[in-house]
Amino acid sequence: MSNGLAVSVLDLVGMRRGESAGSAIARSVDLAQHAERLGYHRFWLAEHHSIEGLACSATPVLIGHVAGATSTIRVGSGGVMLPNHAPLVVAEQFGTLEAIYPGRIDLGLGRAPGGDFQTMRALRRDLRQTGDDFPELLEELQTYLGPTQPGQAVKAIPGQGSNVPITLLGSSAFSAQLAGMLGLPFAFAAHFAPEYLYAAARLYRDRFRPSNALRKPHMIVAVQVIAAETDAAARRLFTTPQQRFLRLIRNQPVELMPPVDSMEPLWQDFERAAVESKLGAAIVGSSETVKAGLEKLVAETAADEVIVVTDTYDHADRLRSYERVAEVAKELGVAA
16 A cells, blocks of 8 residues: 555454354455455564464464465464464475565564463473563574574574565563664553553654664554444444453453443453453444544554454455445545
């Protein structure tokens, strides 16, 4: 979208109750093809483990599948949770993807576990659990993706010299500071942690140092967006992600649930407060309302790109929402 706000898609491969993973994945492929036709910049897939209702655990496999079904849109991870994986394996996986789909692969990296403690243990076994070693893991990964160093004993084949673009993901100050110091793009997860968005955006730009990867800051904001014909119609569709977060805090499966006329019978006051806190940055409404919300978001964060999370129960509603957002984005000013 060279003549408007750069917008992208973040997909969690949500499943309906009783639906097969294959069906949910096919729906994600269709969404990616739709987003490509609409001119979206990237299509990113999340990494979550042992969460009933999300089919996005094998993120590199999904990236390859989606990239193979599209031709121009960038496809990547939003993100790979690096402490879950050996950096060499990540470099080999994404080096292979880059070899198959040159110039189209992104590597978004996070430091969260992507699951509960038991899942962390199952994923990492004897490795440390805190994420404090993230900078060291990142440095090792960059070694495997960059040019071969003198005396380098272990190489990622494929991967070495591929220079797959890295973006750091975060929901706090840690990754904002690190991305700024290393001169990397930074993506903030305002779709579930909006309270730290503005502080992290300022911190990233204040700490930014130009690098070989990036000469000036590139801030991406992930945000929940649902656009519909009217504000009321959009708010009704929004009850699907509201139910997901309600079920998440209740430790229940998070399958896509049909929209409801009102959430009031479904939650208690403290649950409502928790869900509304998580979804505080959501932009929900008609095209006009969404345009105003995106303008405000970009003005307050200086975002260079917005990566849109849209989860509705009916696939047609999701496609139409992304169509409306694409139309709105074209009307907004060129991103810096």
